[in-house]
Amino acid sequence: MNQFRLPYHLTVAEDVFENIPEVMADVMPKLGRQKTVIVTEGNLRELFSGIIDEICSDFPDSEVFLIKDGSYDGAVALAKYITMNGFGTVIGFGGGTVLDMAKFAAYVSKTTLISLVTTLSNDSLASPVAVLGTEGKARKTFKCSIPDAILVDVNVIKSAPERQILAGIGDTVSKYTALYDWKLAGEKAGEEINDFAYMISEMAFDAIRISRKEELKSTEFITRLTQALVMGGLAMEIAGTSRPSSGSEHLFCHGLEENYSEQVNVAHGIAVAMGSYGAAVFQGRDTALLTRMIRDYGIPVKPSMQKVTEEIFVGAWQKAAASRPDRYSVLNETDLSTERLSKLYEDMENIF
């Protein structure tokens, strides 16, 4: 059985960033007195200067570290900086890139990691992996630990653009096809299925299955989406693989990123939702549920809206499986002819 660990704290509340040592006092009473590095980006430092100043005053022995990019080299340099300067706690303040850099650096330097989430655009906030840029264009996924604490400030999320929330919904919608591919890999390639992780991931999908568009920025919905994204991360941690959250729709996203990053830049959560529709077709499933969810929430998956041309769309699907050759999915048994994919492109242009 895979060894896994869960975060000490998961708190979704208004203004929670202003009371971190108090929130964590039960498990880490000395937290506020530890030497702490607050990892964030320049634009977030400016945008949330009041909140970050407040965090600095709660952690008197702290300094702010601004990341320049989301690269592997940058994350390694950050880990070295943390070790050389004897920091005991790392606080990541931001979204995917910042949190992944902080996650990797805290993992390598064996320090406590607190994730302060400012966007719900994908499930990286609680996942046990960091996606970092390496030489060349491709980004690579590195195994790490999930954060020791995940805190989401509802007011911060409300102030972020709606498209970030839509991307987070898209990443959760994609579990519909990811879970199917996982089962398929179990049947056809003998891959181990962890029933508990499967169930948690299914619950994450169910949490956002029924909702109405106008609820998006309510505290209730933000709480529910956070829970869904965190459940997605925990499912990966428990299974010891990203399988519960990543199937052929994620391979499509890699196909786009690894081959067409100069032409298009589609947010992860939107790209995987776009891929999920196609994956559901390949899986021979009724697409009504996915279509309704994507439409109700208004997730912008129409390819042309994301500047994904027919040629790019077809190419990304045809190159999808090669991005992770060891991953069995429905793509291993699908006709990916240009003709069929062109028809799928056309259908998606009409439906969404």
Ligand SMILES: [Zn+2]
């Ligand atoms: Zn994802």
